[in-house]
Amino acid sequence: MSEDGPVPGRAVLLCEALVVPKGRAAECEDAHAWNAHRAAVCDGASRAFASGRWAALLARTFLVTALDGPDPSGAQVLDRWLHESRGLWAEQTAQTAEVPVYIRGALARGSAATFVGVDTRDVSSTRAGTGPLMEYRAFAVGDSCLFHLREGRPTVLFPLDRPDRFDTHPDLVPTRAEVLESLAPVLRITEGACGPDDVLLLMTDALAQWALEAAAESGSTVWTFLEHASRDEFDVRVRELRASRAMKEDDVSLVRCRAVATARAAARTPAQAS
């Protein structure tokens, strides 16, 4: 669906990331990446080995993998991404004999992460009047979420739309094929279109669950906050919410994406990854 690099005169994604690790920044298990057409957020499973590395690898690989499997609209569409990610993981984690036994053991148990990604297609040239700039497909495994806001209100809550749907055992993208050969049983897909007044919010589970709880209790103010909060405001609020136990103690990542015309965005939308 996407192409490499922005083309002048067309619509692209303009993204920014707000991250508040639960502990040391170097141990953050969340990862995000974006380019002009795709964005992804991943949350490494806390109990897994090197899950922050796996999350980062998944997010980065999502930007560059062709999403055109045998059935482009089917659940197997991301299996090539999974396969390539696993290949890179195997290369990067190839160990020598000097590694302690327990590192080899931890590697053998594998790693895992949740994932939400969005792949967009520029439709600005076909828009009439106030039509959409971009169409998108969003993919999710587990409880990392994409919330699509239009004029400050949610139009898509994906893949989870209620706070009570979060639990402690979300579906995961594992490194080991023996655990899950194909993503088909766990992959969720949705589609949508966004215009100049829309924002796509990709986020990890603690923030998503809190947002859905806050929206149920006090309406749209939470969406205004997520759409407009500055980095400092966001950081302070997340720490307050954790301290008051209104938000669970977890890494928090938010990636805000807007569809914009490239004349304005081209110079400001380099590929990003963490």
Add this chain to the structure above:
Amino acid sequence: MYEQEISRRNPGCFLFLLDQSYSMGAPISGSPAPKASALAAMINELLYAVVLECTKDFQELPRHYFDVGVIGYSGNGVRPLLPGTSRRRALVPVHAYAGTGRPVEHSRTLRRADGSVEHEQTTVPEWIQPLNLGWTPMCEALGMAYKVLRGWVKEHRSSFPPIVLNITDGQATDGDPRGPARRLTRLETGDGRILLFNLHLSEAQGTPMSFPVLAPTEVPQAELLFEMSSALPGSLVQASGYGGRIAPGARGFVFNGGATALMDFLRIGTSTTSLIGEH
């Protein structure tokens, strides 16, 4: 109570008390292996599982989420068994013992879904050797546990309380263990009293009595171990995945346990490994 997340700031603690007396040389129910061998194998497996839970990246040692100790009691006396431990320092952080196990080759046969068979060779560390020798000084072992953990609870007031897992196949030969057990379980952190769970291993075929709510008054030895055992906190039962199979108020106690019961007992007793929250 019993809700504190495990973290480097508030680590947890496991202390295993292993009966290594002569009778542990008899086969364990449900397996041809001697009780001492089955117990050593499962403790090694568990020690390794704890290491793996704490291993988070290539460039760092296993994180200090737990302090761990293993105390054996037998005709050799009562002594800490983990490499690098001593009577004065019977507990060590996970990273201190992680690299000290003797590497042992294990092979297993895997049957694939397509019917093919694959042999897998893995290396696992072994810290504890089987032993079966002499008497059963359980009271002394509980006394050493008290001394070891008295300091630990003072230094870790905010931590989930230590879990002591006592595995035996007989009666104490050095007195009535209920007194030392009571003294031990009066120790506490701000999150609750020390938890003492007891498992009685058997060589007899028969249904084990697992996690009873009421005292088994018909067997005096079972009643005694029941009295010594702490109630299982709901948080542990849930964390272990045994919710629904264990009644509320059940004691951390198994009588006439075989290999399977031992595995369940250890799994439940160490399920705070899934309460690791970070930091």
